[in-house]
Amino acid sequence: MGSFLLKRSGVMLLTALCLTYIVFFLTNLEPNLEKLTKSEGNMRMSDVQVQSWLEKNGYRQPLIKRYGEWLGVAPGWTRTDEEGKVTGRCIKRAEDPDNPPRYCGLLQGDWGFSLVFKNDIKEIITEKLALTGKLMLCVLAVMVPAALLIGVIAGMREGSKTDRSLSAFSILTTSTPEYVSGVIFIVVFASKLGGLRWFKGTAATAMENITFENFTLPVITLALYGVGYIARMTRASMAEVMTEQYIRTARLKGLSFSAVVMKHALRNALIAPFTVIMLQIPWLLTGVVIVETLFNYKGFGWTLVAAVGNNDIELLLACSVVAVFVVLITQLISDIGYVFLNPRIRVN
Numbered sequence: 001m002g003s004f005l006l007k008r009s010g011v012m013l014l015t016a017l018c019l020t021y022i023v024f025f026l027t028n029l030e031p032n033l034e035k036l037t038k039s040e041g042n043m044r045m046s047d048v049q050v051q052s053w054l055e056k057n058g059y060r061q062p063l064i065k066r067y068g069e070w071l072g073v074a075p076g077w078t079r080t081d082e083e084g085k086v087t088g089r090c091i092k093r094a095e096d097p098d099n100p101p102r103y104c105g106l107l108q109g110d111w112g113f114s115l116v117f118k119n120d121i122k123e124i125i126t127e128k129l130a131l132t133g134k135l136m137l138c139v140l141a142v143m144v145p146a147a148l149l150i151g152v153i154a155g156m157r158e159g160s161k162t163d164r165s166l167s168a169f170s171i172l173t174t175s176t177p178e179y180v181s182g183v184i185f186i187v188v189f190a191s192k193l194g195g196l197r198w199f200k201g202t203a204a205t206a207m208e209n210i211t212f213e214n215f216t217l218p219v220i221t222l223a224l225y226g227v228g229y230i231a232r233m234t235r236a237s238m239a240e241v242m243t244e245q246y247i248r249t250a251r252l253k254g255l256s257f258s259a260v261v262m263k264h265a266l267r268n269a270l271i272a273p274f275t276v277i278m279l280q281i282p283w284l285l286t287g288v289v290i291v292e293t294l295f296n297y298k299g300f301g302w303t304l305v306a307a308v309g310n311n312d313i314e315l316l317l318a319c320s321v322v323a324v325f326v327v328l329i330t331q332l333i334s335d336i337g338y339v340f341l342n343p344r345i346r347v348n
């Protein structure tokens with residue numbers, strides 16, 4: 001297990017570096033830098049003024065060096081102007097400009113300053129990620145038990161009316177994207193049935209106080225799609241397990257049907273769904289972009305949209321780092337959990 005974790009950590013680090021470099025390259029394309037310059041200066045800046053500003057602020061260095069500065073593995077740039085005044089990346093960010101650090105990047109905890117929110121990016125990410133974390137936990141608490149229950153019942157009764165009904169429901173929810181189901185819920189429950197006390201709240205108020213009224217619609221919108229996907233995978237796995245020889249042997253020994261399902265079939269049937277469930281976590285982090293914007297819930301997804309719409313390069317890079325980290329960590333947990341669920345993998 002130790003060598004496995006070491007190898008996976010190395011692969012994760014390499015993957016994170018590659019993905020963040022790609023995002024860094026795309027966000028630092030020339031049109032984006034020009035927009036950044038004019039938003040920092042004024043929209044009537046000439047091309048010469050734009051190039052001068054980019055040169056003064058270190059944006060004309062080689063891309064790989066700027067990436068190293070952003071990570072914090074390369075020293076920040078410095079520049080001496082015509083008056084002899086020294087400026088630089090770390091000098092601008094330092095609490096004490098007379099004694100600035102040499103390195104000031106991601107590894108040093110310096111995530112930058114947001115042009116949109118006018119605040120330290122680390123504080124923004126911490127606050128918004130906490131809001132999205134509450135939403136994701138509520139979605140998982142609804143989605144996972146419901147999906148497993150539907151999948152197990154359908155797989156136990158393969159080919160029955162119950163199986164066909166639950167499978168049809170799963171296909172329907174999976175084929176309906178969040179932006180469609182979200183709009184339907186808003187129109188039906190928030191508009192047509194807005195007088196009902198169950199849906200008087202809005203998702204914007206849930207940022208301060210989560211209640212059933214203001215959090216139900218965004219949670220159900222996100223959970224429905226995942227329920228169908230996990231349920232279909234669980235149903236297929238359960239139906240396959242129920243035909244195995246050891247299940248028949250258990251039945252012949254006189255065990256009740258419920259005991260066979262709970263003690264013998266369920267654990268093996270959960271191996272494939274477990275991987276799918278872990279994949280839902282990074283999907284939720286990207287899926288909340290649509291739902292949070294739709295319901296005006298100002299979490300991580302809403303912040304990502306705001307960063308893209310306003311060309312906030314530093315904030316966009318920070319959001320990409322968080323997204324990459326969540327994806328890699330959930331994949332690692334998925335692999336470890338798969339080993340514990342399927343002991344044969346340890347032998348191999």
